[in-house]
Amino acid sequence: MARGQGEGRSSTVPAALPEPVALLVGTLGPDRVLTDPDLVASYRFDRSNDPSAGWPLAVVRATSAEDVRRTLQWASAHRVPVVPRGAGTSLAGGSVAVQGGVVLSLERMRAITIDRLAGVAICQPGALNVEVKRAAAAEGLWYPPDPSSFEICSIGGNVATNAGGTCCVKYGVTTDYVLGLEVVLADGRLLRLGGRTVKDVAGYDLKRLFVGSEGTLGVVTEVTLRLRPQPPPAVTMVASFADVADAGRAVSALTATLRPSALELMDQVSVRAVEAQLRMGLDTTAGALLLGRSDAGGDRGQRELEQMVACCRAEGALEVFWTADEEEGEQFMAARRQAIPAVERLGRVLIEDVGVPLPKVAELVSGVAAIGEAHETTIATIGHAGDGNFHPLVVFDPLDPQATERAQRAFGAVMDLAQQLGGTITGEHGVGTLKRPWLPRQVGPEVLGIQRQLKQLFDPLGILNPGKAL
Ligand SMILES: Cc1cc2nc3c(=O)[nH]c(=O)nc-3n(C[C@H](O)[C@H](O)[C@H](O)COP(=O)(O)OP(=O)(O)OC[C@H]3O[C@@H](n4cnc5c(N)ncnc54)[C@H](O)[C@@H]3O)c2cc1C
Structure with missing residues (x-):
């Protein structure tokens, strides 16, 4: 980097x-x-x-x-x-x-100012997500969106990709926190959109157009983010399942009745990769692990925990463990965040970011496993399960042309599956260069045409991040 x-x-x-x-x-x-x-x-x-x-x-x-x-x-x-x-x-x-x-x-533009009374952070784009969180915490406030890369990614990048993360199942994604933006257009004009006001419906909400625009419409030079009070300490549950499809069914059952503060899935390949690195005693024999959290606090938190445990047991969980110890719970979340770097040690990785409606989670995760088998390719599946957003990690040896070709076909098959299930080719990472071939089918010709007209309006010479997103 x-x-x-x-x-x-x-x-x-x-x-x-x-x-x-x-x-x-x-x-x-x-x-x-x-x-x-x-x-x-x-x-x-x-x-x-x-x-x-x-x-x-x-x-x-x-x-x-x-x-x-x-x-x-x-x-x-x-x-x-x-x-x-x-x-x-x-x-x-x-x-x-x-x-x-x-x-x-933008890495040198790192200033952060907290306006405690307004409950906002005013950040330059190069500030890391973790730096915003720390600055907010110093004033007793909280910035929720927490991509697993939160210690190494910038807030400008988060805005440009509309980044998600583990707590987004309950607290929403980056766009839900953006109150204001300063953006420079391709011709050098500087726009100020929104500000510190919580509610503002004066004219079209252009700032939302820039959120998730992947650097193709303008360059974000300042962000005003809404902050929240810190939530109570979380209780954490870890459930193991014989099969990833059982874990998928538990996700659908659980999210139909409850909004946990995190609900993450790791399949056996990813658990084994993380365990090989961290050696923390994860169950490497299980087909999948589900990590669930409640930060409701008090009796309500206890009830939510019991509900999560009951849902997992009803869907055939082999074992369910829970802890009210924040540090221990955080260790499990850290293990989940380590999954991408751990799987990257197994070979070159093509990283998916598919999303499906919540009732389709089991079909997606079992379908991904079947794609891995059919293409004789290792696929490790992790995901923000409570959002229906999964990252199947397609592993291959780049020196083996046949394995590389099988991996590329598997990569495409996973996105085809997500689309067949009424889902999306990207839930939080963006289209970038890698998912462009799947975008036309994802959004359809009319929507693609309007997106191109918008691009033409903001960047008529096509100089901003060409070859990305559209
Ligand atoms: C281990 C790991 C785990 C991850 N986990 C998550 C996760 O849980 N959730 C998630 O959403 N993502 C995750 N990511 C992906 C990545 O961290 C996010 O997409 C993040 O938002 C990118 O931020 P960045 O500062 O690195 O942006 P970059 O990679 O530098 O840029 C990303 C995009 O934003 C544009 N951009 C960057 N800054 C600006 C700006 N100031 N103005 C306009 N455009 C700009 C770029 O042109 C590019 O299109 C993960 C990545 C890794 C490596």
Whole structure:
């Protein structure tokens, strides 16, 4: 990941920079523009490892909205593609570099101000999610959205992808917290949308259009986020099942009657991968584990816990364990968050992000297992089960062409299955580069046409993150 790389190295302008890049360096100053190929190389990829990443001409490390404005004005004048980049943790190829373009990194814009009385955080886009959480907690407040990458991803990236996470089943996703945005358009115009007001219906809600737009409509330079009071400590349940489909049925039963504060699933492959890394005594013989939490507190929390346990037992849970110890509960959540890095140790991974209506969860997870068998490919399934949002992780050996081809077919088959079940190809990671082939069928020609018209309106020259999302 690029964050922090290049710090302390002087950035000099090579003699033979292409003329437009020399102009950019002249406009912003050499401390804000990296052109050294070794440094530029570290901004080419994101966590999707999409091999289609191009070589950028330069990397702008903006320190202010004014830097962003000037970069976009320059890019419009010279027709240079711009890839906005937060922390580069995209799993969809959203922040991979474009050949001959410029990467616009927001990693140095990290300021956070808490307005306690208004109950909001005003953040620059490069602030990490965890930094926003900490700043809010210092004032007795809470910023809920918690992608499993919350310690390494930026709030600007969260807004641009409309990131979800483990507590979103009860508390909603990023868009539910965005009260205001400052956005710079492709031509350098700066828009201020919304603000610190809780309710605001003056005109079309353009800020929601930018949330989830994957850096294709504008660059977010400030975000105003709504905060909440801290919830009571959570109780945590872990249930093991012989089969992933049983766990899937428990999810549907549970969410039909209850809104837990987290409901996460790990199948056997992912449990084994995490256990091999963390050695914390997870049940590696079970077909799947379900982690459920209630932060309702007091008697209500106890009732919710009993309801979760009853649902799991009714669907054939082998064992159910629960704890009111926050630290112990957090260890199980940390194990779940470790699943992607742990499975990545098994080979190259294609990461899915499918979502289905809650009654279809069992069909999805058992269908994914069947796809793995049919394609002779290992698929580890984890997911924000309470949202019906799953990340089947298709594992393969990139040096084996046949295994690679089988994995790619399995990857497509999982998205086809989600669509057949009335679901979506992406619940929270975005379309990026990796899911583009499936988008037309997902949204249909009319919707795609309107999306393209919107893109044309905001970015007529098509310089913002081309080849992504649409
Ligand atoms: C181990 C792991 C676990 C993860 N778990 C989750 C999870 O639980 N839930 C979830 O939703 N995601 C998850 N992710 C994916 C990723 O962390 C999120 O998509 C995150 O929101 C990306 O933030 P980022 O700062 O890294 O953005 P980047 O990767 O830098 O960019 C992502 C997209 O946002 C755009 N962008 C970034 N900043 C801006 C800006 N300021 N203005 C305009 N566009 C911008 C980029 O162009 C790109 O399209 C996980 C990733 C990893 C590696």
